[in-house]
Amino acid sequence: MPGGTQSVTRAFAILKVFSDARREWTLADLARTIELTKPTALRLLGVLEREGMVQRGRPGGSYRLGPRAIELGALAQRSIDFQASARPELERLAWMTGETTTLEMLAGTEILVLDFVRGRRPGSWGEYVGARWPAHAAATGKVLLAAARRERSEGWEQFLSATRGRLARFTPRTITTMTRLGEELTQAQRRGYATAIEELEPGYVAIGVPVENHAGRSVAALCIGGQSSRLTRDRRAVLLRALQESARRISAQLGANGATRPAVAAGRG
Amino acid sequence: MPGGTQSVTRAFAILKVFSDARREWTLADLARTIELTKPTALRLLGVLEREGMVQRGRPGGSYRLGPRAIELGALAQRSIDFQASARPELERLAWMTGETTTLEMLAGTEILVLDFVRGRRPGSWGEYVGARWPAHAAATGKVLLAAARRERSEGWEQFLSATRGRLARFTPRTITTMTRLGEELTQAQRRGYATAIEELEPGYVAIGVPVENHAGRSVAALCIGGQSSRLTRDRRAVLLRALQESARRISAQLGANGATRPAVAAGRG
DNA sequence: AACTATAGTCCACATTGTGAAACAGCATTC
DNA sequence: GAATGCTGTTTCACAATGTGGACTATAGTT
Numbered sequence: 121m122p123g124g125t126q127s128v129t130r131a132f133a134i135l136k137v138f139s140d141a142r143r144e145w146t147l148a149d150l151a152r153t154i155e156l157t158k159p160t161a162l163r164l165l166g167v168l169e170r171e172g173m174v175q176r177g178r179p180g181g182s183y184r185l186g187p188r189a190i191e192l193g194a195l196a197q198r199s200i201d202f203q204a205s206a207r208p209e210l211e212r213l214a215w216m217t218g219e220t221t222t223l224e225m226l227a228g229t230e231i232l233v234l235d236f237v238r239g240r241r242p243g244s245w246g247e248y249v250g251a252r253w254p255a256h257a258a259a260t261g262k263v264l265l266a267a268a269r270r271e272r273s274e275g276w277e278q279f280l281s282a283t284r285g286r287l288a289r290f291t292p293r294t295i296t297t298m299t300r301l302g303e304e305l306t307q308a309q310r311r312g313y314a315t316a317i318e319e320l321e322p323g324y325v326a327i328g329v330p331v332e333n334h335a336g337r338s339v340a341a342l343c344i345g346g347q348s349s350r351l352t353r354d355r356r357a358v359l360l361r362a363l364q365e366s367a368r369r370i371s372a373q374l375g376a377n378g379a380t381r382p383a384v385a386a387g388r389g
Numbered sequence: 390m391p392g393g394t395q396s397v398t399r400a401f402a403i404l405k406v407f408s409d410a411r412r413e414w415t416l417a418d419l420a421r422t423i424e425l426t427k428p429t430a431l432r433l434l435g436v437l438e439r440e441g442m443v444q445r446g447r448p449g450g451s452y453r454l455g456p457r458a459i460e461l462g463a464l465a466q467r468s469i470d471f472q473a474s475a476r477p478e479l480e481r482l483a484w485m486t487g488e489t490t491t492l493e494m495l496a497g498t499e500i501l502v503l504d505f506v507r508g509r510r511p512g513s514w515g516e517y518v519g520a521r522w523p524a525h526a527a528a529t530g531k532v533l534l535a536a537a538r539r540e541r542s543e544g545w546e547q548f549l550s551a552t553r554g555r556l557a558r559f560t561p562r563t564i565t566t567m568t569r570l571g572e573e574l575t576q577a578q579r580r581g582y583a584t585a586i587e588e589l590e591p592g593y594v595a596i597g598v599p600v601e602n603h604a605g606r607s608v609a610a611l612c613i614g615g616q617s618s619r620l621t622r623d624r625r626a627v628l629l630r631a632l633q634e635s636a637r638r639i640s641a642q643l644g645a646n647g648a649t650r651p652a653v654a655a656g657r658g
Numbered sequence: 659a660a661c662t663a664t665a666g667t668c669c670a671c672a673t674t675g676t677g678a679a680a681c682a683g684c685a686t687t688c
Numbered sequence: 689g690a691a692t693g694c695t696g697t698t699t700c701a702c703a704a705t706g707t708g709g710a711c712t713a714t715a716g717t718t
């Protein structure tokens with residue numbers, strides 16, 4: 121860790137312990153888990169509280185994430201300009217296919233769910249904004265990793281150094297060697313899409329296609345996922361076409377292929 | 390500012406400069422605006438980048454908010470348990486009335502938009518998650534301030550110390566004195582709702598009602614807002630009834646009035 | 659070529675942040 | 689009801705951490 125960053129790093133270590141499994145923390149408990157002394161943790165929490173990143177019901181109570189975190193997250197989402205363009209397409213796809221559709225981006229060794237529309241079919245997979253899944257076992261992950269490798273972007277370097285060739289196994293079909301993954305990425309790049317057939321979870325199948333921006337960079341990926349029994353080989357071919365059509369439309373709005381990008385008005389009024 | 394918190398406070402000062410008006414910042418520009426030296430700003434940005442709170446297209450490029458901010462914000466939203474309960478009611482209200490409906494909470498001297506559904510009527514007010522409006526000029530703000538005052542919670546103390554009796558004017562009808570606001574809050578508390586008739590913006594009218602949790606605390610507020618020409622006195626009476634009915638249902642789900650609270654399943658599967 | 663931006667590096671210095679110890683409340687337990 | 693264990697919080701001596709001036713490198717403009 122580069123020097124001169126201890127306190128800030130610690131502050132974010134505090135924010136990191138908040139999760140769905142554990143949304144509320146007492147000072148002592150939190151200090152113990154991240155190995156800080158109580159005074160230090162208290163001081164850092166003091167800043168976080170003043171900044172609105174955490175809050176507590178009453179003085180002396182336990183901490184939760186606060187309103188500023190919500191605000192910042194919403195702003196970050198809006199800063200990613202493909203969000204707005206993708207929303208109607210997600211809805212369209214979910215409506216047409218009945219399956220859960222998601223918009224995802226690469227974040228380190230994982231893919232991050234930016235937005236989703238749940239399918240109306242019974243037993244559709246649930247998702248949530250901010251969910252993360254290992255990239256090497258996800259259809260979107262393969263597509264985005266393939267693009268990152270091709271573009272020689274830092275995302276690919278990051279992936280290599282973070283995994284160090286170790287790919288975790290989730291099902292019998294998960295790809296766990298870098299050579300096999302390399303082949304898969306090459307195929308994804310050639311075909312322009314990728315699949316993950318029960319590689320992340322038994323019974324779960326997904327198809328992913330890239331969304332490209334004005335500069336031709338793959339900035340995100342669209343995904344349709346659901347039960348393997350319903351997403352048969354034949355049906356996947358149909359879904360793939362719909363997926364590619366949607367991705368093409370979003371990409372066009374981002375200025376890909378020289379298309380002009382419509383201005384989007386926002387705000388009150 | 391309490392001691393021992395300089396660097397962390399500065400790190401958050403950096404995050405604060407990102408806004409809808411300015412989503413991208415260069416190092417020098419950022420350092421200048423918040424009056425930091427370049428090395429200091431660079432070091433702090435380094436931590437933020439490593440933490441994924443900010444990102445940049447390529448090394449040496451300009452900074453934007455990053456994926457971790459999205460993740461954190463989404464988690465914070467989920468941590469507030471009334472979010473999930475409120476969503477269907479927002480949709481219901483928007484569908485029934487055709488107007489924009491919002492779910493808001495108090496954050497310092499402002500109210501924060503947690504969620505919203507835009508009305509289908511032409512000229513419906515636009516909103517976005519993370520938007521903030523001054524509490525004293527908003528219907529929801531009055532409702533929540535009234536509750537904070539009654540509950541003697543720290544929110545009220547915060548409001549007093551932050552405003553120091555100074556209430557900004559936005560329209561000729563904005564309440565700008567503390568005595569007048571005090572009266573308004575008393576009325577809001579007695580009636581169980583509040584209105585803001587062209588107090589925030591000319592032509593904009595809103596009605597707000599509180600959402601209460603199991604402990605009887607007003608944790609959020611529901612709001613219907615739109616053009617004054619359409620939200621006439623008579624129609625407001627109708628809308629109020631729908632609003633109160635929705636608030637009652639959400640409050641019930643939060644365990645108010647001794648009602649049992651249904652468990653909510655989440656996650657993949 | 660001279661000038662003016664930018665991002666990034668280095669390192670001497672002292673301000674800032676640290677954590678042991680002690681304190682004040684509140685439940686349990688003995 | 690005293691003792692014990694847990695909270696969250698305050699204090700303060702000490703030095704490690706973070707700071708910023710000076711400098712470098714690279715790019716773009718005049």
